[in-house]
Amino acid sequence: MTRRRRSLVAGAVLVGLLGAVALLSLLWTPFAVSDTSGGRLAPPGGAHLLGTDRLGRDLATQLMVGARIALLTGLGAVAIGGTLGLAAGLAAGFAQRWLDDGIAATLDVVIAFPTLLLAMLVVAARGASLGSAVLALGLAMSAVVARLTRILVKRVLALDFVTAARTSGTSWPRVVAEHVLPNVWPTLVVNLALQFGLAVLAEASLSYLGLGPPPPNQSWGRMLQEAQSTVLTAPAGLVAPGLALVVLVVGANLVADGLREVADPLAGRAS
Amino acid sequence: MNLLTVDMLTISGTDGRALVSELSFALSPGERLGLIGESGSGKSLTALAVLGLLPAGLRASGSIRLQPAGGEPTEVVGAADRTLRRLRGRVATVVFQEPLTALDPLMRIGNQVGWAIRRTRGLRGSALRDAVLSALAEVGLDDRIARAYPHEVSGGQRQRAAIAAAVACRPALLIADEPTTALDVTVQADVLALLDRLVADRGMALLFISHDLAVVARVAERVLVLAQGVAVESGTVTEVVTAPDHPVTRALLSSARQLDAALDGRQP
Amino acid sequence: MVRYLVRRGGLLVASLLFASVALFLLLRVLPGDPANALLTVDATPEQIEAARRQVGSDRPLPEQFVTWLGQLVRLDLGRSFVSTLPVGPEITDRLAVTVPLALTAFALAIVIAVPVGYLCARWSRTWYGATISALSQLGIAVPVFWVGMLLVFVFALRLRVFPSGGFPRAGWADPGAALTALTLPVLTVALVMSASLIRYVRSATLDVLHSDYLRTARALGASSAEAMWRHGLRNAAGPVVSILGIELATTFLGTVVVESVFALPGLGSMLVKGIMQHDYPVIQGVLFVSTVTVLVIGFLADLAQRLLDPRLRRASSGRSR
Ligand SMILES: Nc1ncnc2c1ncn2[C@@H]1O[C@H](COP(=O)(O)OP(=O)(O)OP(=O)(O)O)[C@@H](O)[C@H]1O
Ligand SMILES: [Mg+2]
Numbered sequence: 001m002t003r004r005r006r007s008l009v010a011g012a013v014l015v016g017l018l019g020a021v022a023l024l025s026l027l028w029t030p031f032a033v034s035d036t037s038g039g040r041l042a043p044p045g046g047a048h049l050l051g052t053d054r055l056g057r058d059l060a061t062q063l064m065v066g067a068r069i070a071l072l073t074g075l076g077a078v079a080i081g082g083t084l085g086l087a088a089g090l091a092a093g094f095a096q097r098w099l100d101d102g103i104a105a106t107l108d109v110v111i112a113f114p115t116l117l118l119a120m121l122v123v124a125a126r127g128a129s130l131g132s133a134v135l136a137l138g139l140a141m142s143a144v145v146a147r148l149t150r151i152l153v154k155r156v157l158a159l160d161f162v163t164a165a166r167t168s169g170t171s172w173p174r175v176v177a178e179h180v181l182p183n184v185w186p187t188l189v190v191n192l193a194l195q196f197g198l199a200v201l202a203e204a205s206l207s208y209l210g211l212g213p214p215p216p217n218q219s220w221g222r223m224l225q226e227a228q229s230t231v232l233t234a235p236a237g238l239v240a241p242g243l244a245l246v247v248l249v250v251g252a253n254l255v256a257d258g259l260r261e262v263a264d265p266l267a268g269r270a271s
Numbered sequence: 272m273n274l275l276t277v278d279m280l281t282i283s284g285t286d287g288r289a290l291v292s293e294l295s296f297a298l299s300p301g302e303r304l305g306l307i308g309e310s311g312s313g314k315s316l317t318a319l320a321v322l323g324l325l326p327a328g329l330r331a332s333g334s335i336r337l338q339p340a341g342g343e344p345t346e347v348v349g350a351a352d353r354t355l356r357r358l359r360g361r362v363a364t365v366v367f368q369e370p371l372t373a374l375d376p377l378m379r380i381g382n383q384v385g386w387a388i389r390r391t392r393g394l395r396g397s398a399l400r401d402a403v404l405s406a407l408a409e410v411g412l413d414d415r416i417a418r419a420y421p422h423e424v425s426g427g428q429r430q431r432a433a434i435a436a437a438v439a440c441r442p443a444l445l446i447a448d449e450p451t452t453a454l455d456v457t458v459q460a461d462v463l464a465l466l467d468r469l470v471a472d473r474g475m476a477l478l479f480i481s482h483d484l485a486v487v488a489r490v491a492e493r494v495l496v497l498a499q500g501v502a503v504e505s506g507t508v509t510e511v512v513t514a515p516d517h518p519v520t521r522a523l524l525s526s527a528r529q530l531d532a533a534l535d536g537r538q539p
Numbered sequence: 540m541v542r543y544l545v546r547r548g549g550l551l552v553a554s555l556l557f558a559s560v561a562l563f564l565l566l567r568v569l570p571g572d573p574a575n576a577l578l579t580v581d582a583t584p585e586q587i588e589a590a591r592r593q594v595g596s597d598r599p600l601p602e603q604f605v606t607w608l609g610q611l612v613r614l615d616l617g618r619s620f621v622s623t624l625p626v627g628p629e630i631t632d633r634l635a636v637t638v639p640l641a642l643t644a645f646a647l648a649i650v651i652a653v654p655v656g657y658l659c660a661r662w663s664r665t666w667y668g669a670t671i672s673a674l675s676q677l678g679i680a681v682p683v684f685w686v687g688m689l690l691v692f693v694f695a696l697r698l699r700v701f702p703s704g705g706f707p708r709a710g711w712a713d714p715g716a717a718l719t720a721l722t723l724p725v726l727t728v729a730l731v732m733s734a735s736l737i738r739y740v741r742s743a744t745l746d747v748l749h750s751d752y753l754r755t756a757r758a759l760g761a762s763s764a765e766a767m768w769r770h771g772l773r774n775a776a777g778p779v780v781s782i783l784g785i786e787l788a789t790t791f792l793g794t795v796v797v798e799s800v801f802a803l804p805g806l807g808s809m810l811v812k813g814i815m816q817h818d819y820p821v822i823q824g825v826l827f828v829s830t831v832t833v834l835v836i837g838f839l840a841d842l843a844q845r846l847l848d849p850r851l852r853r854a855s856s857g858r859s860r
Contacts, residue, residue, distance in 0.1 A: 117829070228800075324758060360759045
């Protein structure tokens with residue numbers, strides 16, 4: 001098994017594991033999300049595997065629900081960002097002179113706003129919710145994806161065999177279907193897997209700032225924010241949500257790394 | 272006394288598979304040997320092994336000895352980089368297959384040739400500048416090319432520049448790894464003639480690598496045919512062309528004949 | 540080069556204009572009148588009217604936009620609805636925290652990432668090389684604020700060598716306290732950023748190590764160090780510089796979360812407060828200043844890359860396609 005294949009498998013296992021936890025949380029959690037019967041700041045162990053928070057809610061339950069939120073945010077943002085970004089990037093890639101410059105400049109400006117700030121603006125407009133977070137992160141991602149697609153398309157169009165196809169009168173849709181997309185998608189898929197991880201991290205930051213999905217649906221970022229206020233009495237609360245985030249994002253990055261194996265031969269041709 | 276002696280050279284890949292097996296040949300000073308074989312038969316790896324420049328992960332075993340005129344023989348396989356550095360450029364050097372990428376895209380061509388000359392001949396300042404210009408002139412390039420970046424000149428000019436850098440080191444052995452494959456047919460002929468002349472003028476030995484028997488026949492006296500890393504046939508060009516033994520040789524020969532026929536057919 | 544400067548400069552100006560229009564519109568399409576920030580829930584219609592007049596939201600959009608542009612040109616960012624203090628000077632105050640934080644962290648990240656990334660590439664076939672790059676892989680997956688919290692836990696709460704947060708009231712007038720206050724935040728940002736930088740440096744170095752021109756140089760007798768110095772450095776610098784531009788921009792604005800972890804009075808926390816309070820001039824002002832910074836950094840990074848790579852210079856006369 002090559003190193004990249006190992007990455008792919010390991011990444012898929014990590015993401016799959018959290019996916020399973022998220023699915024399970026729909027059917028069963030150790031306690032109800034807002035069940036405060038555990039007593040305040042119970043230490044890990046016993047019925048409360050990870051202890052309880054300062055309101056007495058079960059941390060293991062929150063962690064499971066958090067997995068759901070994290071995955072939903074990541075997948076939703078990738079869906080929005082991938083679709084919009086690919087469309088805009090293809091358009092820009094084929095555009096000429098001023099239109100191309102215009103789109104490129106627009107993308108640069110949008111990208112200049114860090115994802116998190118864009119998300120904060122959307123949250124300010126629509127109120128804090130899972131939908132706001134997904135929408136904001138998806139929009140921010142679409143600019144990044146569009147810029148990448150544009151560059152890839154331009155690069156493919158400059159290739160000799162594509163130039164040959166174009167000058168010999170092949171129709172545009174065929175050029176896109178036969179030359180552009182096959183050369184573009186592998187790199188794009190790798191990038192989307194990375195963007196998934198970034199979206200998950202951004203959502204965590206948003207929640208940490210208090211701008212994420214509202215309670216009772218605790219996201220990992222909010223769990224960490226609450227753990228920070230009780231860090232002196234219950235430092236263990238810092239560990240699980242942070243680790244969960246790392247596992248999910250590492251998983252996504254490993255998948256991206258593994259997918260490069262698919263992308264490489266084609267990317268090599270495109271460079 | 273041989274300039275290059277390759278003895279039972281085996282190159283194995285990361286997975287332990289032999290990419291070149293038990294290859295042996297020798298080259299005396301001033302001699303010209305063609306190394307031919309299909310794509311992937313291990314020609315480039317052999318060339319790299321001679322200079323001790325195999326890509327990381329590949330291992331050579333057996334023996335490769337380089338012995339410049341009046342010098343001691345040096346074993347290349349397993350030698351320290353410091354030892355090899357003394358041989359590279361001065362005793363043997365390579366012109367690579369890909370003129371597009373063989374030169375540093377960010378450095379003016381004159382500087383790249385100049386560095387090779389400075390290292391091997393110790394020239395500085397205006398003497399160095401003159402040497403660069405004459406090295407380039409020798410391969411038919413003017414001083415405009417010296418100031419150009421690789422992307423600003425044609426593929427043939429780039430390959431000439433690479434040849435200039437290699438030849439300017441005055442090596443005893445020049446290894447040319449398919450120096451014309453990436454070039455246009457008409458340019459190919461020019462570059463080939465150029466190599467032929469330079470090697471003759473300097474009395475350099477030449478290890479000429481190609482998959483094209485017709486091309487090899489023009490510059491080399493003897494050929495060695497490689498198939499999947501194994502030497503399957505060797506002899507003078509005439510011998511091999513008139514009485515090919517191995518199917519691979521016959522295949523290479525027939526494609527060369529077809530090309531010749533095609534070229535002849537075009538002549539008025 | 541001059542043509543390129545003109546073209547790229549034009550693009551910069553256009554981007555700035557576009558950004559100011561976008562910023563303006565973005566905030567106007569947000570639901571709720573900006574005047575609400577001045578009002579209590581039980582405000583009378585007269586009070587609402589007065590507030591709208593005060594913040595200017597009673598006038599038509601184009602007029603508001605022209606007013607705003609006019610102020611921008613005079614470098615006047617308006618007054619906060621909430622504190623009624625001018626926004627510009629407050630931004631300047633806060634930049635005194637954010638700029639040193641971002642720049643020091645950025646510099647530290649480069650100092651860490653360049654040698655580590657380079658060695659990672661050189662050692663890519665050894666177990667220790669693989670370990671370092673696995674660690675940097677891990678580093679890019681770690682949320683910044685978590686790193687900050689862990690550092691606080693260890694160095695502020697357990698070891699008590701640094702404060703857990705806050706910034707001296709006297710600011711830089713008390714340099715010792717200011718420096719210790721910024722140490723952990725700088726470390727946090729630098730650690731996280733160097734993780735991603737290491738990967739770029741590593742892959743740029745690997746590209747160079749596998750390049751044909753390096754092999755050519757070696758075939759002509761260069762030692763690997765010499766070949767790396769003559770050819771590798773410049774070739775690897777190109778991609779790294781373009782990434783550095785983006786990274787610097789992200790750090791500059793990405794300090795929001797870190798400022799929140801360490802309760803620092805920086806630009807990021809000013810923005811968060813502005814958003815929470817619907818304080819439009821503050822939001823606009825902060826975003827405008829950050830946008831300008833980011834676009835200018837992008838401009839400089841592009842120029843630097845062009846100076847490094849002659850292949851890009853040619854494209855100035857004609858289109859690349
Ligand atoms: N770095 C490497 N790692 C592993 N295998 C390699 C490496 N480089 C080359 N090979 C393998 O070694 C074999 C011989 O390669 P080599 O480059 O010597 O072929 P060649 O005869 O020069 O072919 P061509 O005419 O296409 O240049 C090929 O099967 C190739 O896949
Ligand atoms: Mg070869």
